[in-house]
Amino acid sequence: MSISVLGAGAFGTALAISLANKGPVTLWAREAGDMQTSRQNAARLPDCRFPPSLKVTGDLQEAAQAPILLIAVPMQKLRDMLREHAALLTGKQLVACCKGMEIGTGLGPVSIIAQEVPQATAAILTGPSFASDIARGLPTALTLGCADDTTAKALQKALTTDNLRLYRTTDTIGAELGGALKNVIAIACGAAMGAGLGESARAALLTRGFAEMKRLARHLDAQPDTLAGLSGFGDLVLTCTSAQSRNYRLGQSIGEGRPFDQTITVEGAATARAVHALAQDSGLDLPITAVVAALIENRQNVSSAMAILLARPLKEE
Numbered sequence: 001m002s003i004s005v006l007g008a009g010a011f012g013t014a015l016a017i018s019l020a021n022k023g024p025v026t027l028w029a030r031e032a033g034d035m036q037t038s039r040q041n042a043a044r045l046p047d048c049r050f051p052p053s054l055k056v057t058g059d060l061q062e063a064a065q066a067p068i069l070l071i072a073v074p075m076q077k078l079r080d081m082l083r084e085h086a087a088l089l090t091g092k093q094l095v096a097c098c099k100g101m102e103i104g105t106g107l108g109p110v111s112i113i114a115q116e117v118p119q120a121t122a123a124i125l126t127g128p129s130f131a132s133d134i135a136r137g138l139p140t141a142l143t144l145g146c147a148d149d150t151t152a153k154a155l156q157k158a159l160t161t162d163n164l165r166l167y168r169t170t171d172t173i174g175a176e177l178g179g180a181l182k183n184v185i186a187i188a189c190g191a192a193m194g195a196g197l198g199e200s201a202r203a204a205l206l207t208r209g210f211a212e213m214k215r216l217a218r219h220l221d222a223q224p225d226t227l228a229g230l231s232g233f234g235d236l237v238l239t240c241t242s243a244q245s246r247n248y249r250l251g252q253s254i255g256e257g258r259p260f261d262q263t264i265t266v267e268g269a270a271t272a273r274a275v276h277a278l279a280q281d282s283g284l285d286l287p288i289t290a291v292v293a294a295l296i297e298n299r300q301n302v303s304s305a306m307a308i309l310l311a312r313p314l315k316e317e
């Protein structure tokens, strides 16, 4: 079954390379020209050559011929992209590969697909994976979420490769929450490390951040167990401990008081604000998310944020 990837950033390109080692793949890029001639994505994934079975196109109509379309654009761009191209995407299996919650609605990618392309089947691919690891063929395990288990099984089979092992779940809300929220906690961990607060502080933030993730999952009727899987615990561990992560690096730069390149995709910054607003509306206690939103908006610095967390009432774990 042919597959296309829509969005040719680091992750879309990496997935296209990996899947093209198994069968034909089309990668849709808004600016396809350079990649078509150089057979690599020099800007996002330098030195990862495209296999011959990977076709790059600037024509979405051509890419949208495939029944399975992986969508790898940044979360806050997803709704506009779907809306603009809804006619081409209708009836397809749309697999969101982005991680985050939308500012203004607090919704994740599966819900947004359902709203914008109601005649499509919505799924999500998420979990611990750096684009360069996938592109280089290093072993990686991810979660495929789709509400319909029969489709989930078919997508799991279609998207598994020799190096990319997929587990599946029908809990799409849990799967998308895991990928979205780990980025917020990674910013907190990076900030603590950047400010020199130490690895014990990072372990505390990671663990209490995980408690927050499960709290929000319960509130949104997701299964807290999903958060203990690859999307959630797995991605939290990866992103909170590696300077390969852009979210972690943004946190580090906040902790060190350095500016950060605004052109880099850092999903956790918008997601912190989206989730903090959702928590405020529903009276949910998400203290780490609240201080990350405050750090992003320059309403707190790392030492005042840490003081807020440490001064909270003592409670049962």
Ligand SMILES: NC(=O)C1=CN([C@@H]2O[C@H](COP(=O)(O)OP(=O)(O)OC[C@H]3O[C@@H](n4cnc5c(N)ncnc54)[C@H](O)[C@@H]3O)[C@@H](O)[C@H]2O)C=CC1
Pocket: 006, 007, 008, 009, 010, 011, 012, 030, 044, 072, 073, 074, 075, 077, 080, 081, 097, 098, 099, 100, 129, 130, 131, 132, 264, 265, 267
């Ligand atoms: N880079 C990574 O290691 C991983 C990234 N992801 C997720 O993948 C998503 C994309 O991230 P990256 O590829 O890393 O970002 P990126 O910044 O490398 O690339 C984003 C791409 O989206 C394209 N784009 C933006 N708006 C578009 C639109 N309306 N139509 C078509 N294309 C559009 C841009 O041209 C760019 O090529 C994010 O949600 C991220 O969390 C998930 C796992 C790993």
Ligand SMILES: O=C(CO)COP(=O)(O)O
Pocket: 099, 127, 128, 129, 130, 183, 186, 235, 238, 239, 244, 245, 246, 247, 248, 265, 266, 267
């Ligand atoms: O999602 C990722 C790893 O699973 C990539 O993390 P960053 O977006 O923080 O680089």
